[in-house]
Amino acid sequence: MFYRKEKLRFQCTGCGMCCMGNNDDDYIAADPHEQERIRAFLGVTQQWFRRRYIVAVDHGTQGIRIDNSGRCAFLDRANRCRIYAVRPRQCRTYPFWPEVLANRSAWQAEARQCEGIGRGTVIPLTRIKHALKASGD
Numbered sequence: 101m102f103y104r105k106e107k108l109r110f111q112c113t114g115c116g117m118c119c120m121g122n123n124d125d126d127y128i129a130a131d132p133h134e135q136e137r138i139r140a141f142l143g144v145t146q147q148w149f150r151r152r153y154i155v156a157v158d159h160g161t162q163g164i165r166i167d168n169s170g171r172c173a174f175l176d177r178a179n180r181c182r183i184y185a186v187r188p189r190q191c192r193t194y195p196f197w198p199e200v201l202a203n204r205s206a207w208q209a210e211a212r213q214c215e216g217i218g219r220g221t222v223i224p225l226t227r228i229k230h231a232l233k234a235s236g237d
């Protein structure tokens with residue numbers, strides 16, 4: 101695994117690019133526990149939360165809604181996450197996802213979408229492994 105040998109740098113700039121333009125995806129993954137945490141954070145009713153922010157996909161799966169232009173339902177007009185403190189695992193572990201860390205080319209390709217890749221200090225391997233484990237690798 102290339103990430104074990106290379107020093108990977110990452111520092112999120114908060115540009116919001118990874119939260120928009122998701123035309124290939126139907127939803128942002130968020131399990132029921134994560135959904136409840138977000139709902140409580142927002143202080144809204146379950147009914148309101150589900151109607152406004154949650155989308156049902158196949159096989160009973162639910163996730164955070166993405167609008168027709170590919171923007172996450174929680175991205176505000178200034179392109180900031182409205183629920184950053186309680187954002188789901190998919191968002192917390194980015195960009196340390198198995199497919200992004202599969203090889204150097206995948207990491208470099210992702211850097212073209214995310215300006216935080218390659219910035220800042222070197223991320224400790226333990227943190228990368230932790231993110232990978234949390235993202236289900």
Ligand code: SF4
Nearest residue numbers: 112113116118214216
């Ligand atoms: S695209 Fe990268 S730098 Fe921009 S908000 Fe997402 S993780 Fe942060």
Ligand code: SF4
Nearest residue numbers: 119172174175181191
């Ligand atoms: S929940 Fe927040 S961090 Fe995750 S995609 Fe939506 S706006 Fe981005």
